[in-house]
Amino acid sequence: MLVDVHAHLNHPRFPDLDKVIERCRKNKVVVVNNGLNPATNRSCLELAKKYPDVVKAALGVYPLDGLNIQDPDAIGITRELEKVDLDDEIEFIKKNKKDIVAIGEVGIDYKFVKDKNKEQAENLMKFAQLAEKLKIPIIVHSRGAEKDVVDLLETTKLKKIVMHFFSGNQKLVKRIEDNGWFFSIPAVVDRSQQFQLIVERVSLNQLFTETDSPYAPPTGEDRSEPSFVRNSLKTIAKIKKLTEDEVEKNIFMNFQKTFLKT
Ligand SMILES: [Zn+2]
Incomplete structure (x- = not known):
């Protein structure tokens, strides 16, 4: 089985989702589908129910959604801004704990937001506590905020931390490795020195x-889909x-050790 621990299949760019899932079956890919806000969290649960052999649900609130700020990258293509009450959403996630394998996508983003560091840190810590309570992994976004994210998560007892698309420096990579946390290597690793260095340095067990x-998307494709994890595998x-x-x-x-057992 191949593993894609970070995808957004409830995205409008998948009008042909049935076919995408069919290809996952053919290529034997299991997908952890990550929610971003209340609407996508609910559709994550629906997709996991509809395609139980392929899709597992991770629920969370994307850093910008958690601040009620529209992601400039997402306007018109992913989701309209939805008013998010973080505490209500955390309650919702707790209620659905039996149907999820992880908390995600959560984290901190400094690329677009420079003046709400404290609020972003508080939001991340709420999800860290939730992951600790539910004893499930947490999938973390850290764009431009890599050091703060590592500093914050080191104050928790969490071990099942997956650093998604990690772009921090090698010193931070070493810290993450020493902490026993995980990196998820994207399908574009073949053209990214950053990810090649991570693969070189970090144990395959992490x-x-x-x-x-x-x-x-990998070179030559206009969107990515879970079957492309084969690219990551090849380069690794x-x-x-x-x-x-x-x-x-x-x-x-x-994956079995981290996501399927508690
Ligand atoms: Zn994502």
Whole structure:
């Protein structure tokens, strides 16, 4: 089984979702679909119910949604801004704990928001506490805020932390590795020195694969889809000098240990 720990299949760019899921089945991909706000959290639960063999749900509130700020990257293409009450949403997630495998997508983003660091930190910590309480992994976005995110999460007892699309420096990579946390390696690793260095340095036992579908398409594609995790697998195998089969087995084992057992 291949693993995509970070995708957004309830995105309007998947009007042909049935076919995308069919390809996941054919390529034996299991997908952790990440919610961003109340509406996508609800549709994550629906998709997990509709395609239980392929889709697992992670629920969370995206950093900008948590501040009730529209993501400039998302206008018109992903979601309209929805008024979010974080505490209500956390209650909703608790109520649905039996149907989810992780908390995500949550985190901090300094790319678009520079003046709400305290509020973003508080929001992340609420989800960290929730993940600790539910004993499930947390999938973390840290764009431009890598050091603060690592500092904050080091104050918790969490171990099942997945750093999604991590762009921090090598010193932070080392800290994350020493903490025993995880990195998810995107399908664009073949053209990213950042991710190649992470693969080189970090133990295979601490790696996952992801696509962030529909975002971050590999070269030649105009949107990403979970089956493209094969790209990550190929590059990891090359760097680690292992077969794709060995990498696939190891990452699926990481997935079972981290996401499927408590
Ligand atoms: Zn994402």
